[in-house]
Amino acid sequence: MAKRMLVAALMSGTLLAGCAAKREAAPEAATDIIVTATRQQPSDGIVYNAPPAPPPPPAAAPMLANKAVSDGRYIQVPSVIVPTDPGRERYDGKDVSPVHLTRAEPVSTFSIDVDTGAYANARRFLTQGQLPPKDAVRTEELINYFRYDYPLPEKREAPFSVTTDMAVTPWNAETRLLRVGLRGYDLPRASRPPANLVFLVDVSGSMQDPDKLPLVKTALMGLAEELKAQDRVSIVVYAGAAGLVLPPTNDKGLIRAALDQLQAGGSTAGGAGLQLAYEVARQSFIKDGVNRILLATDGDFNVGVSDTKALLEMVEKQRDSGITLTTLGFGEGNYNEAMMEQIADHGNGNYAYIDSALEARKVLAEQMSSTLFTIAGDVKIQVEFNPAAVSQYRLVGYENRALREEDFNNDKVDAGEIGAGHQVTAIYEIVPAGAKGWIGPRRYEEAPVAPGPAGSELAFVKLRYKLPGEKTSRLIERPVPKGLIANAASPRGDMAFAVAVAAYGQKLRGDPMLANYSWQQVSALAGDPRDFSRAEFVKLVSLAGSLSRP
Known part of the structure; x- marks a missing residue:
């Protein structure tokens, strides 16, 4: 070589x-x-x-005939392709995250994940001319492969910033997408x-x-x-x-x-x-x-x-x-x-x-x-949805990171780490109260919940983490205002790209929640790429679309 x-x-x-x-x-x-x-x-x-x-x-x-190469600008797929036999490869895929009724299960708890291996592995299959096995696709790893425009944290005692925003779901006009983004502080080389x-x-x-x-x-x-x-x-x-x-x-x-x-x-x-x-x-x-x-x-x-x-x-x-x-x-x-x-x-x-x-x-x-320098350990996220504002929800990805509600306050339960400069993104698809959801109304459903003291909140986000060397976790809490629903618009810019990657992962997994949302729509949602990685993503979407045709 x-x-x-x-x-x-x-x-x-x-x-x-x-x-x-x-x-x-x-x-x-x-x-x-x-x-x-x-x-x-x-x-x-x-x-x-x-x-x-x-x-x-x-x-x-x-050199194998099925190797795709890159010249720094484009993915070049050879005309003769010898596909991998995915039956010999071993994956531990989980079922797509289910829909939750807020009234019955208002709390969602999971460990953060900054792995990115699923993105490159899926790319390998696509550039060889075949769709990746569904079990090989972890949507959160695809989303977290990219960086987004989250602000830097203000102080190291709280080693990461917390951002929440919302958009109308491109594939379902009745639902909204809530994004929770974390960004760790950068560690200068010196x-x-x-x-x-x-x-x-x-x-x-x-x-x-x-x-x-x-x-x-x-x-x-x-x-x-x-x-x-x-x-x-x-x-x-x-x-x-x-x-x-x-x-x-x-x-x-x-x-x-x-x-x-x-x-x-x-x-x-x-x-x-x-x-x-x-x-x-x-x-x-x-x-x-x-x-x-x-x-x-x-x-x-x-x-x-x-x-x-x-x-x-x-x-x-x-x-x-x-x-x-x-x-x-x-x-x-x-x-x-x-x-x-x-x-x-x-x-x-x-x-x-x-x-x-x-x-x-x-x-x-x-x-x-x-990759190497941890700034926060055992990081857990817990989102509690207000039943008066959200009737149903589902977390996109993180299937193998789910935790029990009681694990959140238990410092003995291991969770993920955030490194210097790391980012973590989680996307929830939610059904606003009164909108049509995935689960139909029940015969003996309870009466609507009165707004009460938290009537202005859509949800409440909590994060637990440990600073390096510490055994006791610290807590960050952020209310999510209900006004985000009324002000939600179609995803734009950075949010649109994150949603496009989420849709890409769900389509590779065969998630039925995307209905008839097409590969062309995913590509259009990603917009004009601003760097090589995003340009490559748009090409992979197009490639996945061509391979998905009967």
């Missing part, structure tokens, strides 16, 4: 004497440590063993804390495709270039066994060289790799810093601890120690997205799917601060 050749040319001349040897070892040998020679090994308590001679590198896999990062790289045989290990190298090399002198990086690999390739260092030349030497081969002892990565992270732990593992894999764990439930239990035990986990998904065919998304959530990290070098730069270079 040209990118790989360029990186090799830029290296400082420091070479690693060995590489991550791919050994066909039994799972119980997974604690063996493989290490390369470096300029100087730190005295960190880890025992380093010299590796056996590496196997010959596998033949380069040919003031961010030091980072202790462990790159945990899957080098098993399934990773040798061009869209897997070669792209992993490009992604992690890009992140390494963003590191400061105070940061340190370790590299752990796993195939038939797990091994330490590079002990903690801030030498970018060593990091680049170690990544460049990685080769794919063997089975996948992912559980052993995670265990070793946590051990290495603990050995180089930075107090009051960022301590995070970045797992890069296609998720195909098939040796040792491979059960998702067992992996989740392992990750949950580690997160309270201050070591978080981010998962980066790559490739296709045997991709286990269900596991990738879940262990990132339970590891107090985030999940992204990387389908191109452009996406790698977006996730790991441009968004590194928001």
Whole structure:
């Protein structure tokens, strides 16, 4: 790859004497440590063993005919398309969020989500000429892939701003769309804390495709270039066994060289790799810093601890120690997205799917601060609707983030994290009192509720969060005025684009609530794109429309 050749040319001349040897070892040998020679090994308590001679590198896999490429302006889809077999990929889709009668269930509670993997994964299917599996589409991740015009917070004690606005629903004149937007404060590069990062790289045989290990190298090399002198990086690999390739260092030349030497081969002892990565992270732990593992894999764990439930239990035990986990998904065919998304959530990290070098730069270079540096943890949102103003409602997306009402005040219930500069958007579709709803009137329905003291309110929004290092949550409360209903107009500008993305996700999921709203209408709602990502979105909508025709 040209990118790989360029990186090799830029290296400082420091070479690693060995590489991550791919050994066909039994799972119980997974604690063996493989290490390369470096300029100087730190005295960190880890025992380093010299590796056996590496196997010959596998033949380069040919570029697949189904790869779409981007020249920075347009998505170029090849004329010959070999579609992915989604039946071999694993997803954990949930049913579309149901409609709630406000009188019976006035309170909606959920954990925030800043993952974006579903957007890039859906894009991968579309550019290959097929619609994504419905279970692979999480509408909130599509919405949160983009940035919106939310104001910065005024003070760090309340680390994010809260914005609410409303518009007439484009696909249902009887309903309205309530948007709740959060924006975290930005963390200047000079003031961010030091980072202790462990790159945990899957080098098993399934990773040798061009869209897997070669792209992993490009992604992690890009992140390494963003590191400061105070940061340190370790590299752990796993195939038939797990091994330490590079002990903690801030030498970018060593990091680049170690990544460049990685080769794919063997089975996948992912559980052993995670265990070793946590051990290495603990050995180089930075107090009051960022301590995070970045797992890069296609998720195909098939040796040792491979059960998702067992992996989740392992990750949950580690997160309270201050070591978080981010998962980066790559490739296709045997991709286990269900596991990738879940262990990132339970590891107090985030999940992204990387389908191109452009996406790698977006996730790991441009968004590194928001990805790594948490400004608020266990963030929960609770919206209570006033039955006198809203008769029915539904939350668009967040199906796997729903919480029980009593979980909101329970500080022991884990929830999502917001990083520096992160944004979170939630959209509710509501039925104003007196308007026609999805659920018809009931024979024994109660009489309308009198307005009472809260008669001027449409809803009441509450947010709970913990500042870094704190065990007790803080509370933000915001009333939503009923006047928003009377003043609601057709969505425009930034709101229109957010609604267009919500419609795109719902149509990909086959949500019947959109009735006959067309792909052309979704595209028109998005308006004239103002940047590359939004322009790409409009093209993806058009592509989805063409693929949806009988």
